[in-house]
Amino acid sequence: MLTKRGWDAIVSIVSAVIAIALVFLFPPATAARTAIALAAIGLFVVGYALIGRDAIEPPRAAWRYPAFLSVAAVAAGIGAGAAPFMAMLQTLAYPLVWVIGDSRRRGIGGSAVIAGSVFVGASFGYGPSLDSLLAGGTTAVFSLSFAIAIGLWIARIAEYGEERERLLAELTAAQTEVEALSRERGASAERERLARDIHDTLAQTLAGLVIFAERAGRQSREGQTDAAATTIATVEQVARDALAESRALVARTAAVPREPAFGAAVERLIERFREHGTARIALDTAGVQGELDREAQVVLLRCLQEALSNVTKHAGAAKVTVRVEVGEEGAAVLEVRDDGRGFETSRPGSGFGLEGMRERVALAGGGFDVASTPGDGTTLTVRLPPVPHDAHGEAVPLTSVTTDDAAADAVRMKGDPA
Structure with a gap:
């Protein structure tokens, strides 16, 4: 007008x-x-x-x-x-x-x-x-x-x-509302991610620290000075691990190494549970043929750590088999099988471990399955899809696993992945 x-x-x-x-x-x-x-x-x-x-x-x-x-x-x-x-x-x-x-x-x-x-x-x-x-x-x-x-x-x-x-x-008002909801959603997702990180790293390490401290106190009271000294040394190492993990959660700056570092991290993680657990753990990496995307490495390490922790805490297993497969295109499979007491999968769990693993794998676009029968052991399986590539042949990171996750684990992989 x-x-x-x-x-x-x-x-x-x-x-x-x-x-x-x-x-x-x-x-x-x-x-x-x-x-x-x-x-x-x-x-x-x-x-x-x-x-x-x-x-x-x-x-x-x-x-x-x-x-x-x-x-x-x-x-x-x-x-x-x-x-x-x-x-x-x-x-x-x-x-x-x-x-x-x-x-x-x-x-x-x-x-x-x-x-x-x-x-x-x-x-x-x-x-x-x-x-x-x-x-x-x-x-x-x-x-x-x-x-x-x-x-x-x-x-x-x-x-x-x-x-x-x-x-x-x-429309402008609706977009403003959507932006506000997206920020809230992002903040909620970040809180959930931090909860998973803390549970998978600091919480487990501190729980182990409490167990070793109790063992050292009991051995000291019983006069087992040599055993108490050994346990105290373990407490010191676990405390150092907790410090490294806390720094990793804050730093989030290092790049994640490629496959050799991942394989070494898996071996060190299993070796840690061998030292402080009673179950015999066998590692099968014969199916590793290709390279893993760095975000996929993070997901598999987190799931392996949580699975072995559950076996140690709850399964009472005598033997554990860990199988890792990586296809030429980057598809990965992690299987952790134990001969422990098992549990009823239909009953809701009270912990955060299995649900945290399930969410982490879902964010990476993969599949998560737990098969267990009371008295007949448990089999946990994680499947990750092949790594997509762009027009130049470069690997495209999994969008649903943040770089912060990868960076935190990179710092951890330089030392101990547990």
Whole structure:
């Protein structure tokens, strides 16, 4: 919609063009009629400047519409009565009536008033006759029909624009709400990830520290000084591990090494559980043919650590078999089988371990399965999909496992993965 300045320019230019054409191209029969016609143009311009202009944009005073309509109707009627060419004044009167009226009802009603005024002026300006009545009626009917059609069309466009503006505002508000929800979701996911990290690293190490400390205290009370010293040395090492793990959670800066470091990390992790557990642990890596993506290494190490911890704490197993397979395309399988007491998989667990592993594997796009029967051992299987590659043949990281996870484990893999 045009602003006040836009309408100022239009009214000024069109009025000047009508006045010039009236004087030089289509002059009335007498100079008096020319003067009356010019006065009608002046009346219209003054009415616009004093009344109509301030009603172009809201807020609009209620009295301005009928006042301007009256002035415009009088100017158009007097002008059309003085000179037939003055019917051109309708080109200004009709759109201004629609803009200032600001509704379909007022636009149509105002257009009818302008058309009726022009009809009266054109029909009786040179004296009533059949020809003047026909000419005035034809002009009024066609101009009124055109004005109503254009006015309704423009009103529809204006309403469509307002509707789009409203929808855009609603969309913007919805996007803002979605962004807020995404931030909340991201914060929740980060809290869950930190919970898994703490459970898989510090919590397990500190739990082992408590166990070894209790053992050292019991051995000391029983006079087993050599055994107590050995246990104290183990406590010291586990405490150092806890310190390294806490630093890893904070640092998250080192890059994850490739396959050789992963294999060494797996062996060190198993060796740790061999030293401090009673079960015999066998490692089978004959199926390793390709390289693992660094995020896949993180997932498998976490799951292996949690599985061996569960075996040590709950299974009472005598033998554990760990099998790692890595395909040429990067697909990986981790299987941990024990001959322990087993459990009922249909019963919900009270711990975070299995559920944390399941969520971690799901985030990596893999599959997680636990098969167990009371008294017949447990088999835990983790399957990770092949590593995708981009157009240049470079491995694309698993998007659902964050780089922070990988960085933390990289620091850990330099020392001890447990």
